Amino acid sequence: AQSVTQLGSHVSVSEGALVLLRCNYSSSVPPYLFWYVQYPNQGLQLLLKYTSAATLVKGINGFEAEFKKSETSFHLTKPSAHMSDAAEYFCAVSDSGGTSYGKLTFGQGTILTVHP
Amino acid sequence: DTAVSQTPKYLVTQMGNDKSIKCEQNLGHDTMYWYKQDSKKFLKIMFSYNNKELIINETVPNRFSPKSPDKAHLNLHINSLELGDSAVYFCASNKREVTGELFFGEGSRLTVL
Numbered sequence: 001a002q003s004v005t006q007l008g009s010h011v012s013v014s015e016g017a018l019v020l021l022r023c024n025y026s027s028s029v030p031p032y033l034f035w036y037v038q039y040p041n042q043g044l045q046l047l048l049k050y051t052s053a054a055t056l057v058k059g060i061n062g063f064e065a066e067f068k069k070s071e072t073s074f075h076l077t078k079p080s081a082h083m084s085d086a087a088e089y090f091c092a093v094s095d096s097g098g099t100s101y102g103k104l105t106f107g108q109g110t111i112l113t114v115h116p
Numbered sequence: 117d118t119a120v121s122q123t124p125k126y127l128v129t130q131m132g133n134d135k136s137i138k139c140e141q142n143l144g145h146d147t148m149y150w151y152k153q154d155s156k157k158f159l160k161i162m163f164s165y166n167n168k169e170l171i172i173n174e175t176v177p178n179r180f181s182p183k184s185p186d187k188a189h190l191n192l193h194i195n196s197l198e199l200g201d202s203a204v205y206f207c208a209s210n211k212r213e214v215t216g217e218l219f220f221g222e223g224s225r226l227t228v229l
Contacts, residue, residue: 032215032216034216034217041222041223042222042223043120043206043208043220043221043222043223044159044206044208044218044220045220046217046218046219049216049217051215051216088157090159092216094215094216103161103164103172104159104161104216104218106158106159106160108156108157108158109157109158
C-alpha cells in the first residue's frame with residue numbers, strides 16, 4: 001500500500017520569500033511522485049512529476065521538487081513566492097509498475113497563503 | 117475550449133433522491149476517472165475506465181454506478197443519496213501510458229440535505 005503525508009496543513013509566507021511544502025511518501029515499489037495545485041473552485045492542475053529520471057524536477061510557475069529516496073521525501077520549493085501562488089497543494093504517489101494508471105494516492109493538502 | 121468539463125457544477129438535493137453527474141473530455145485521452153474530495157479536501161479515487169472498460173473500482177457503495185458510453189464520456193449515477201455523499205466529485209482523464217498525469221475537471225459540488 002502507498003501513502004503520502006504532507007507536513008503542515010497551512011503554510012504562510014511573505015511575498016518574495018522561499019516556499020517549502022513538505023511531502024513524505026511510503027511505497028513498497030519504486031514510486032512515481034507528483035505535485036498538484038488547486039486554486040479555489042477549480043480542479044487540480046499538475047505542477048510537476050518525478051518518474052525515476054532526474055531527482056530534481058522542475059515544474060511550472062517556478063516550482064521544483066527533489067526526490068530523496070533515503071528520506072522518502074519529495075518536498076516542493078519555490079525561491080520567491082508570488083501572490084498568485086496562493087492555493088492548495090497536493091502531493092501524490094503512484095506506483096511505477098504501469099498497471100495503476102491514474103490511481104493516485106493523495107496527501108491531505110497544504111494551503112499556501114502569501115502575504116504582501 | 118474546456119478540456120474536461122463536468123455538469124452540473126452544483127447540485128443540491130434531498131436524501132433518498134437519485135442524481136447523475138456527467139463528464140466529457142476533448143483531449144483525445146483513453147482513460148477517465150472519478151475522484152471524490154470530501155469536506156476535509158481529502159481526494160480518493162472511485163472509478164476508472166479505459167476505452168469504455170472499467171479498470172479501477174475502489175470500495176465504493178453500489179449505489180454509485182459509473183457508465184462510459186465512449187472514451188470521451190464518463191457519467192456517475194448515484195442512487196438513494198445519503199448525507200455522507202456530500203462532496204466535490206472530480207472527473208479526470210489521461211492517456212493510459214502517461215501514469216499519473218491527470219487532467220481534472222472543475223468539479224461538481226454535491227450537497228445532500
